[in-house]
Amino acid sequence: MNDRSLTYREAVREAIREALQRDPRVFLMGEDVGHYGGCFAVTRGLLEEFGPDRIRDTPLAESAFVGAGIGAALGGLRPIVEIMTCNFSLLAADQIMNTAATLLHMSGGQFNVPLVIRMATGGGKQLAAQHSHSLEGWYAHIPGLRILTPATITDARGMLGAALACPDPVLLFENQTLYNMEGTLPDPPPAVDLDSARIMRPGRHLSLLTYGASLWKCLAAAEQLATEGIEAEVVDLRTLRPLDDATLMDSVARTHRVLIVDEGWRSGGISAEISARIMEQRFYDLERPVARLCTAEVPIPYAQHLEEAALPQAGTIAATARTLVSTHD
Amino acid sequence: MIDFTMPSLGADMEAATLMAWKIAPGDTVHRGDVVAEVETDKGLIEIEVFHHGVVEELVAHIGQKLPVGAVLARLRETAPATTTPAPPAALPTTTPPAPVAAAPAPAPPADSPATSAASSTVPPAPAATHTRVSPLARKVAATLGIDLATVTGSGPGGAIERADVERAAAHAAAASASPQAADPASPATATTPAAAPDLSADHPDAATAMRRAIAAAVSKSNREIPHYHLATRIDMTRARAWLEAENARRPITDRLLPAAVLLAAVARALKDHPDLNAAWIGDSLVRRDAVHINFAIATRHGGLISPAVLDVQSKSVDAIMTALNDLIPRAKAGRLRSSELSEGTITVTSLGDLGVETVFGVIYPPQVALIGFGRLSEEPWAENGGLFVRPVIHATLAGDHRATDGRTGARFLESLNRLLQHPESL
Amino acid sequence: MTEADLKAAIIECLAPIAPEADPARLDPEANIRESLDIDSYDFLQFLIALSRRLGIEVPEADYARLASMKGLLAYLGARLQFPEKN
Known part of the structure; x- marks a missing residue:
């Protein structure tokens, strides 16, 4: 097993690329994820590689595209929805909390919502109040959601795949100060669990x-x-x-x-x-x-x-x- | 003024009900005197006092259920006993049974309230204010039987923390060894089992409560103590022959049980392996000088209670048998003394009566070892190229691996074996 | 002393040791230590009680013959009929 060096951003990108390669049901959507390459440059190059059907730019309408993600998940797809920062997730809070987190319960166990939402969180980059808050603890209040906070290169690389394998909605909070962090990752990357500290x-x-x-x-x-x-x-x-x-x-x-x-x-x-x-x-x-x-x-x-x-x-x-x-x- | 508080009679005890006072205001009490009876999950326990003094006030009422640490009575400390371990003369070594409730006669004049001011050469004890104690320190103090009023805190605002309690415990352990050795075992017989109702038998829940208490203790043990287990076979030919010869010439009332010989051998072997007669406190081993052996006794209520045979290191086999004759019936009747439940330094469990061959024990925290004996049975025994049939006992040791390594345990078992080959010198 | 008297005496001596059991209903062949859950200490107390009640001290070597009610009756009955010198 060889260790190799890469950034947190590259680890996330690799995780997305691997998910897209492995499972044709997986697609990515969000603001500026395609042509612009992602607000934090995480998704750069993916549109060219996978095409506009699987890397979809959305309008600035969080409620709509998170809702679309829920529908896609219910319809059998495995969507990865990117919300630029968790502050904007509040525009989709109704979809996340009232729909994604509740449907399994309200359908009497009939409908899982296998949706993964990635969002940047945290301050420290001088992006001011509306782009810098940490709302992961707040979402952790809600039953029906799984809240992940990858801090290491290993988790940045491994958690997305594990989240997609989860039958219920998972929110991944990527701290924006970590994207440039470099670290080593064993090759092949180790599997990670979503249950343990x-x-x-x-x-x-x-x-x-x-x-x-x-x-x-x-x-x-x-x-x-x-x-x-x-x-x-x-x-x-x-x-x-x-x-x-x-x-x-x-x-x-x-x-x-x-x-x-x-x-x-x-x-x-x-x-x-x-x-x-x-x-x-x-x-x-x-x-x-x-x-x-x-x-x-x-x-x-x-x-x-x-x-x-x-x-x-x-x-x-x-x-x-x-x-x-x-x-x- | 000293607060006499409900002692912890084991790591698993949380509260007990006061059943009887053996003292009245004005009585003079000495360290080791039985002053009250309380009912716990383990039956009726006689509570001993740890200070010398005069009873000022009985705070708790008969029938009251009180948590560990609750104030039962207030004592006025008398001068001689305050700092140095009391000389033997001050101990009730020759006095008959501890003062009982029937004798509330006023104490000698020197101790009467009027003259108490005269004893004010004693530095006044700090007023009973609310002390800051960390939850951890409180728990450790309860486990070790340390009175928090005697501990000085080093935490924020003088809060007592674990390290403070452990320091106090180390002091207490060092100080208690000698006076206790002089304690006679006999006062325990002063109370006749018939005199008080056998509460544990009357309570339908007693067995359940005892089960719960045992559950708490063994769970803690398995959770916290990394056990190692060693087993060896001991040739009991000589020990058995010696016992048979002894018993053949004794009247039936003076006969010895094998347990007395085994306890004697354990205590002698511990002398050479003191790390097993110890407690694991915090992160360190605290050796105990006196050997108080918790001896597992089956009660008729389905439980097993392990009161301590005190000071086995200084008792002959006969004295151990005398102690067992005193202890076992009281254990079965649920009438034990507080020191017998709280001061054990090692446990011996002998399940040979039940036909068990080998015992793999669970250590009673904070002790660091448990010795198990199976039944004495005849087994093939190879020696010097020959095959013999010998009476054999399987001896085991469960050791706390934090405190000692298997090597210590193995050497202990070897000493035990050697000692049992010379029963006459035990 | 009849066998019935002897049995009554044995039961009387067992009673304080196994108060919750009914020794009168014992299977005569059963091992009393097992069926009444009597440990070695209590067994010794039982023998001490018997010695007080019947005046017979049982040597340790004979313990094995006292395992069941049947054994007790046979052994103690014989000792009562042909008292040995103490």
């Missing part, structure tokens, strides 16, 4: 529970903390719905101290959900109250220094972690 770095003093772009900030923080003798365990949630309670709780039981890092807002976010589950399941293993580091409760600012300050960063993660392990006399 992954311990990215073991440690015994505290658990950093996180996902998406914050994973890399946590790993950087852990590296810094290690030089100070603090061994942080970094756990990549990978899927926000369903949450892999077992892996998270095992980590808590080992370290007794928890910091949840989440680029969503704190109030009512996925960090609140995880914190509540720890209270329910592992209260008696806790040495300190569960800590959270989330995005400041403001629309993501445009100005670079303000945007940086609003988002969790490696420095603030390390600083918060230190307070969790310090002793006071």
Whole structure:
């Protein structure tokens, strides 16, 4: 098995290309995915390779093309719908929540909706509030959806195929700051599951529970903390719905101290959900109250220094972690 | 003022019901005195006090169900016992049964409330304020039987954390070894089983409750302890012959059971392998000096209870048998003392009575080892090129692999074997 | 002492050890330790009770002959008829 180097963007593109090659029922649609090559250049070259029937540019009408995707899925196809950023998914929120997530239930189990929606999420690229929010935790509230947050090259390459194999609607949130990240991938790419969190770095003093772009900030923080003798365990949630309670709780039981890092807002976010589950399941293993580091409760600012300050960063993660392990006399 | 709180009588206990007080306000109590009876899943347990002092106030009421850590009574500490381990003279070694409720006579003048101010040379104990304790520390303290009032916190705002409790536990373990050795086993016989109702037998749910308690303990064990298992066969020719000869010349009331010999051998073998007589606390091994062997006893309610035979390291085979004669009927009647449930340092389970050949045990946390004995039966035995029929017992060891390695366990079993070849020196 | 008296005495001695069982209904051939769930400690207590009740101390070597009600009646009956010196 040979490792090769590629970017997160290339990994996603390869995953789409492989899906199109493998299964004639798969097609891609979204704004600017064809001629323009994708707003984040993920789909560049695919129109030329697969033609306009399978790489379809859509009007700026999220509700319509997500609805079309649901119809196609019900009709036996395997659509991949790209929404430019998750902020715009709100225009299709009715289709996602009231139709895609409910049909299996409302049809008494007759109609699965095998739809995959990819969208960019997260801030950090100075795209301002309407292009920079993190709504994955919000969607994780909805039964009937599976919420994936690929943070690694391996998951960027592997999760799409696994999502297409899932009979129910899957939302993939690709953090826009990760597209240019380079990494290595074994050849052939490993299969991935959609159910488990992954311990990215073991440690015994505290658990950093996180996902998406914050994973890399946590790993950087852990590296810094290690030089100070603090061994942080970094756990990549990978899927926000369903949450892999077992892996998270095992980590808590080992370290007794928890910091949840989440680029969503704190109030009512996925960090609140995880914190509540720890209270329910592992209260008696806790040495300190569960800590959270989330995005400041403001629309993501445009100005670079303000945007940086609003988002969790490696420095603030390390600083918060230190307070969790310090002793006071 | 000291709060005397509901002790944890095992990792699985959450609460107990106060059934009787053995003390009254004004009584002087000494460490180790039985002061109350509580009913738990495991039956009626006599609770001992861990301080010297004068009873100031009985806080809990008879019939009240109280969680572990709840205040039962308040004591005023008396000076001599505060810091140093009490000299033997201060212990009730020769006194008859612990003061019982029938004797609420006022304590000697020196201890009366009027003169209590005179004893104020003792640094006043901190006022009973709400202490910040992490949930983990609370759990560890309950498991280890540590009174949180005695622990100093190092966390934010003085919060007590696990490390603080473990430090206190290590201190307590170091301090408790010597005074306990002087504790007589006999006061336990002071209460006659007939005097109090056998609650566990009367309660239809007692068996279920005990089942649940056992379930909690073994689940924790299997979840948290990576076990390793070792087994060996021990030639019991000499041990059996010695027992037969001993029993042949004893009246039936003084006869020895094989269990007494096996417990003696285990305790002697532990002397050379102290890492097995220990607790795994947090991330480290805490050795125990005294050998308190939890001995599995079948109750007639379908459960198995494992009270500790205390201080086996300093008991002869006869003394162990005496202790078993005291302990087993009380265990079966559901009348055990708190120390017998909370202070075990290792467990021995002998299922030979049931015809079982080999026992693969589940360790009782936070202990780190369990010794199993199967039935004594005749087996072919090859030795020096010859084949013999010998009485043989299968001895096993379940070890906590975090605490020790198989090598330690193997060497222990070899010591055990060697000791059982010389039963007369046990 | 008749065999009925002896049986009554045996049952009396078993009662406190296995209070929930009805030794009167025992299969005479059955192993009492198994059918009444009596461990070695309780068996010794049973023998001590018998020695108090009947004045017979059973040597350890004879334990095997006392496994069933039938065995108990035969062994103890014989010892009662031909008392040995103690």
